[in-house]
Amino acid sequence: MTADALKTEALFAAEVPPTPAPVRPGAPSVLRRARDAVVPATRTFIARLDETSAAIASYHLGWTDTAGVPTRGDGGKAVRPALATLSAQAAGAPARTGVPGAVAVELVHNFSLVHDDVMDGDTERRHRPTVWAVWGTTSAILTGDALLALAQEVLLDSASPHRAAAARLLAEATRHLVRGQVQDVAFEQRCDVTLEECLEMVSGKTGALLSASAAIGAVLAGAPRDVVGALSTFGAQLGIAFQLVDDLLGIWGDPAVTGKPVFSDLRSRKKTLPLTYALTHGGPAGRELARWLAGSDMPGEADLRRVAELVEAAGGRDWAAAEAQRRIAAATDALAGVPMRAGPREDLIAIAHFIVAREA
Amino acid sequence: MTADALKTEALFAAEVPPTPAPVRPGAPSVLRRARDAVVPATRTFIARLDETSAAIASYHLGWTDTAGVPTRGDGGKAVRPALATLSAQAAGAPARTGVPGAVAVELVHNFSLVHDDVMDGDTERRHRPTVWAVWGTTSAILTGDALLALAQEVLLDSASPHRAAAARLLAEATRHLVRGQVQDVAFEQRCDVTLEECLEMVSGKTGALLSASAAIGAVLAGAPRDVVGALSTFGAQLGIAFQLVDDLLGIWGDPAVTGKPVFSDLRSRKKTLPLTYALTHGGPAGRELARWLAGSDMPGEADLRRVAELVEAAGGRDWAAAEAQRRIAAATDALAGVPMRAGPREDLIAIAHFIVAREA
Numbered sequence: 050m051t052a053d054a055l056k057t058e059a060l061f062a063a064e065v066p067p068t069p070a071p072v073r074p075g076a077p078s079v080l081r082r083a084r085d086a087v088v089p090a091t092r093t094f095i096a097r098l099d100e101t102s103a104a105i106a107s108y109h110l111g112w113t114d115t116a117g118v119p120t121r122g123d124g125g126k127a128v129r130p131a132l133a134t135l136s137a138q139a140a141g142a143p144a145r146t147g148v149p150g151a152v153a154v155e156l157v158h159n160f161s162l163v164h165d166d167v168m169d170g171d172t173e174r175r176h177r178p179t180v181w182a183v184w185g186t187t188s189a190i191l192t193g194d195a196l197l198a199l200a201q202e203v204l205l206d207s208a209s210p211h212r213a214a215a216a217r218l219l220a221e222a223t224r225h226l227v228r229g230q231v232q233d234v235a236f237e238q239r240c241d242v243t244l245e246e247c248l249e250m251v252s253g254k255t256g257a258l259l260s261a262s263a264a265i266g267a268v269l270a271g272a273p274r275d276v277v278g279a280l281s282t283f284g285a286q287l288g289i290a291f292q293l294v295d296d297l298l299g300i301w302g303d304p305a306v307t308g309k310p311v312f313s314d315l316r317s318r319k320k321t322l323p324l325t326y327a328l329t330h331g332g333p334a335g336r337e338l339a340r341w342l343a344g345s346d347m348p349g350e351a352d353l354r355r356v357a358e359l360v361e362a363a364g365g366r367d368w369a370a371a372e373a374q375r376r377i378a379a380a381t382d383a384l385a386g387v388p389m390r391a392g393p394r395e396d397l398i399a400i401a402h403f404i405v406a407r408e409a
Numbered sequence: 410m411t412a413d414a415l416k417t418e419a420l421f422a423a424e425v426p427p428t429p430a431p432v433r434p435g436a437p438s439v440l441r442r443a444r445d446a447v448v449p450a451t452r453t454f455i456a457r458l459d460e461t462s463a464a465i466a467s468y469h470l471g472w473t474d475t476a477g478v479p480t481r482g483d484g485g486k487a488v489r490p491a492l493a494t495l496s497a498q499a500a501g502a503p504a505r506t507g508v509p510g511a512v513a514v515e516l517v518h519n520f521s522l523v524h525d526d527v528m529d530g531d532t533e534r535r536h537r538p539t540v541w542a543v544w545g546t547t548s549a550i551l552t553g554d555a556l557l558a559l560a561q562e563v564l565l566d567s568a569s570p571h572r573a574a575a576a577r578l579l580a581e582a583t584r585h586l587v588r589g590q591v592q593d594v595a596f597e598q599r600c601d602v603t604l605e606e607c608l609e610m611v612s613g614k615t616g617a618l619l620s621a622s623a624a625i626g627a628v629l630a631g632a633p634r635d636v637v638g639a640l641s642t643f644g645a646q647l648g649i650a651f652q653l654v655d656d657l658l659g660i661w662g663d664p665a666v667t668g669k670p671v672f673s674d675l676r677s678r679k680k681t682l683p684l685t686y687a688l689t690h691g692g693p694a695g696r697e698l699a700r701w702l703a704g705s706d707m708p709g710e711a712d713l714r715r716v717a718e719l720v721e722a723a724g725g726r727d728w729a730a731a732e733a734q735r736r737i738a739a740a741t742d743a744l745a746g747v748p749m750r751a752g753p754r755e756d757l758i759a760i761a762h763f764i765v766a767r768e769a
Contacts, residue, residue: 101591224457
C-alpha cells in the first residue's frame with residue numbers, strides 16, 4: 050500500500066474494511082496531460098470575453114493574481130477535462146476530438162464555482178480570495194454568466210458533426226447542476242432532509258457535470274448510444290463518490306491542504322452526505338446532532354469539533370467512506386459492459402480511484 | 410396623425426422635426442400573435458426546470474403571482490419573439506420554424522433582466538417587485554442561470570438542421586450582452602464616458618440580443634448569408650433605437666405607464682445615452698451637469714427634475730429622439746438590399762416604428 054493510500058485510510062476512519070483502491074501511478078500524469086491539452090484552448094476562448102471578465106476569469110482559473118500578473122497556479126485538478134478527453138479516446142477517437150468538450154465542461158464548472166461562492170458567501174477557494182470577495186457580487190455574477198455562455202460557444206465552434214448533440218448534453222447537465230444547487234440551498238433551511246433527497250441533490254450538483262464530462266468526448270466522437278450511456282453512468286456514479294470525499298475532507302481534511310476554512314460546512318449547517326446519514330441513521334449521537342442543528346447558536350471551533358465527533362459516532366464518516374468505494378465500484382462496473390478501448394478505460398478507472406484517495 | 414403619435418411627439422420634445430414614424434396598425438397585432446405562439450412553447454420548457462426555479466420564472470414572466478396563482482399578466486411586449494418568428498417568415502419559412510428561436514431569445518432576455526435587477530438593486534419591474542426583492546439574491550442568480558441554460562436546450566431540441574448555427578448565434582449574442590452590462594457597470598464609476606463608448610455599450614447590452622432575435626429565425630430556416638446579415642444589422646440598429654427610447658422614457662416617461670420609479674436612472678447616475686450626449690456636447694448646461702455628476706449628494710426629486718432640465722437644455726433629449734429615428738431609418742435601409750418576403754419585411758418595419766413610439 051502506498052503512503053498516500055495509508056494516509057487516506059487514516060483520514061476516512063479505521064473501521065472501513067480495506068478496499069481495492071490503489072492510487073494508480075497513472076492518474077496524476079493523466080490529469081496533467083489533460084490540463085496541458087486544455088489550458089491553451091481555454092485561454093484562446095477566454096480571450097474572446099470583454100477585458101474585465103477575461104481578467105477576472107484568468108484570476109479565478111489560477112493563471113494570474115488579482116493585479117493580472119501571471120502566476121504559477123494551475124487552476125485545479127482538471128478532473129473534468131481529463132474525463133472529457135479520455136471519453137473521446139475510449140470511443141476510439143483522438144484526445145483532441147474531446148478537447149472542445151473538455152474546455153466547455155471546465156468553463157461550466159468554473160461558472161458554477163464563481164456563482165456558488167457568491168451564494169454561499171465563501172471568501173476563500175484554492176487558498177485564494179474568491180472572485181466576489183475581490184471584485185464584488187456584480188462582477189462575480191457577470192463573469193459567471195460570461196463563462197456559461199462561452200462554454201456553449203466552444204462546443205458549437207468545434208469541427209465535430211456532433212457538436213449540437215454535445216451542446217445539448219452540456220445545457221441539460223447545466224440545468225441539473227442548477228437544480229442541485231437550488232436543492233442544496235433549500236436544504237439549509239430544513240431539518241428533515243432524507244438521505245435519499247441528499248443523494249438526489251448531489252446527483253444534480255456534482256453528478257450531472259461529471260456525467261456530462263465523461264460522456265461528452267464520446268458524443269463529439271459520434272460513439273454509439275450504449276457507449277455514451279455507459280460513460281454517462283460512470284461519470285454520474287463518480288460524481289457522487291467525488292462529493293462524498295469532498296464532504297469528508299470538509300470535516301476531517303486538512304484545511305492547509307484543502308484550501309477551505311476548517312469546519313466551514315458544519316459551521317454553515319450544510320446538509321452534507323455524512324451529516325445527513327448521521328442525522329437519519331445515528332441513534333443517540335444522531336439525536337444530539339439533530340438538537341444542535343435545530344439551534345441557532347454561532348458555534349465556536351470546540352463546538353464544531355464536538356459536532357464532527359457526533360457525525361463520526363453516528364456512523365456518518367464510515368458510511369460516507371464505504372459509500373464512496375461502492376460508487377467507484379458501480380462506476381467501474383458501468384464501463385465493463387460495452388466495447389471500449391482498454392487504455393482509456395483503465396485511465397478512467399485510475400482517475401476514479403484517484404478521486405477517492407485525494408486529500409484536497 | 411394618431412393620438413398615440415401626438416403623445417409621442419409631446420414626450421420626445423417639440424424641437425424634433427416631424428418624422429415619418431406612424432404607428433402602423435399592424436404592430437400590436439403582430440406582437441400579440443408572436444406572444445400567443447411563443448408562450449405555450451415557453452411554458453413547456455419552463456416545466457423542465459426544478460420546481461423552485463420554474464415557479465420563480467413563472468412569476469417573473471408574468472404568468473403567476475408570488476404565491477403561484479395564475480394571473481392575467483402577459484409578461485412584456487414580446488418584441489424579441491416577434492422579431493424571431495418574422496425573421497423565419499422573411500426567409501420564406503413558416504413562423505413555427507422561428508419559434509424555438511423566439512423562445513430562446515426571450516429566455517436569454519429574461520435571464521439578463523433577473524440578473525440585472527440583482528446587480529442594479531432594482532426592486533420593481535413591470536409594476537411588480539423584482540425576483541431578488543421577493544426571493545433573495547441566491548434564488549435570482551440561480552433562476553437566471555437556469556433560464557440561460559434552458560435557452561440553449563430549446564434551440565438544440567429543435568428539428569432544424571441549422572440548430573447548431575442558431576445556438577452559436579445566441580451564445581455569441583449572450584457574450585456581447587454580458588460585455589455591454591460589464592461596461593454599463595464600469596461607466597457608473599466614471600465621469601469621462603464618451604458618447605462613442607456609450608453607444609458601444611448599448612450595442613452590446615441591448616443591440617446584441619435584438620440583432621440575434623432578428624436573425625435567428627432566418628438562421629433556423631437556413632437562409633443565405635446576406636439575408637441573415639441584413640436581418641442582423643436591422644436588429645442591431647433597432648436595438649440602439651430601443652435603448653434610446655428606453656433612456657428617454659426613463660427620464661421623461663410616465664412612471665405609471667413605464668412601471669419604473671421616476672428618475673431612477675438619474676438617481677443612480679447611470680450613463681444613459683441622453684445624459685452622455687448632454688455631458689459631452691452641452692455647453693454651460695452640460696458643464697453644470699458634469700459638476701452635479703461629480704458630486705455624491707443623494708438627490709431629492711426637485712434636484713432630479715433640475716437635472717432632467719439640464720439634460721434637455723444641453724440637447725440630450727432632442728439628440729436622443731432624433732438619433733432613434735435615424736437608427737430606425739438605418740434598420741429599415743438594411744432590409745432593402747436583400748431578397749426577402751414583402752409581408753414579413755413590412756411587419757418588421759412596423760415593429761421598428763412601434764418601438765420608437767412606445768410609452769412603456
